[in-house]
Amino acid sequence: MSVKANGVMAPGQALPSEGGLNVVRHAFVVARRNLKKIPGDPSLLLDATVMPMIFALMFIYVFGGAIAGTQADYRQFVMPGIMAITITIVARTTGIALAVDFSKGVVDRFRTLPIARSAVLSGQVIADVMRMILGQLVILAFALIIGFRVHTNMVSVLGAVALLTAFGVALSWISAFIGLTMRSVQSVETVTTLVMTPLQFGTSVFVMPGTMPGWLQVVVEWNPTTLVVDACRGMLLGGEVAEPTVKAMAWIAVLLAVFVPLSVRAYSRRRN
Template sequence: MTAATAELPDLTLDRVLSPRPSPGDAVRQTLAFAWRALLKMRRNPEQFMDVTLQPLLFTAMFTYIFGGAISGSVSDYMPTIIPGILAQTAITTCMATGTQLREDMDKGVFDRFKSLPIARIAPLAGPAIADILRYVIAATLTILVGIAMGYRPGGGVGGTIAGWALTIIAAWSLAWIFTWLGTVMRTAQAVQGTAMLIMFPLSFMSNAFVDPDTMPGWLQGFVKVNPLSHVVTAVRDLINNGSFTGEVGWALLGCAIVVAIFLPLSVRSYSRKM
């Protein structure tokens, strides 16, 4: 028996008998996985294509196509559409979280973590923290494109920053839905397809693009309970008026509820696969 082989039982015993990671250990491990995800993004710059090209295309396309028909002019439509595009950007950019997670799991990357005495939340929370960079880029570009097209936020710098921050919070919260899908679906294609089925109703059956009063009564009922509608209204209140209205509180509460439900579900389903 070699010296290396003789050490294996001790290493295995240490792993089995090692205590559960402390909260401090869990934080450090989560940050380590966040750094790993950032390095992966740097080596795969195509991961930023959706958060760089999409805000440019969607903001210009929706504004110039629908501006005259809905509000009479592009300039009058901008206070409505720019916050709407911000909210839509939040949900479309966070969809990639679940797809990339499922791809890593399919490649066996997470199998390497089975033998490590790490907190079960770390491999999930780390990439979620790293993805904040993607949400920051998408939200910032959307606002800058709107300003370049002539949009002038009535809420000033403070209201614009607050609306920008709320968009990022909403994206990070909604990403836990897609993270959970990534842990329960069998393929990355299935995650992407299901995410699209979620994204389209939430985006287009909301108040992001048009006034809900023009919709049928049954559809107006869905728009009122659609969590994305509360985010859109809150962002409009902040960016256009600089007002911290009740909608801001409802939006933050909705984000907290989503995290409270889907973060534990994600960790539970991921732990079962480990």
């Protein structure tokens, strides 16, 4: 691949020496750039922290008694699901951030730099995954403060966080694909909301599937969010872990296998 006389790459070209280590290093450089926005705009953390807290308080103290009989019982049931809700909220912003960068010409500037083409996408996903992990830790601490209790051990807690993070990576690539295929920020916001809403509410996050109509139970039980939440409940509270975890990991693998290549292709083809 040729380099321009002024020393920068032609837009869309990869580094001549683009290898695995370079790709990883460039991705973390872009991720660092994205994370540096947070001190100047703390609202970027609100979706990963405050919003899930509001969900938790609203469902536990407004609906908890009606759903589970007591707020205490419902708190134990719903908090692993709230951790998953945190993941879906943050994942939605991956596509929105990419759309904003395209609209402001930031991506065009990245393309003139000698960095791996995939670094822009991977860097955004890495930055959002960092926010997901922080959000999970904050929500778990919040859950303990309001009375949630873990009935297993630290290894299981870390396993739940790891599974939720892996699911978040997959959802971020779905969001990235949407952000790269829609032409306006408003369209990206609308479509990502439409995609994430069934993954938030058409699940076992807030109620047991057994209370739903038969046809909906089938959909809910195979919803990847349900499988992730059920596995996390087992890891945090005790109960079945192996089967929902295996099914959840299968979903994650399929989503990554589909949407990572699609996102990379969409990024390569998009020019503005």
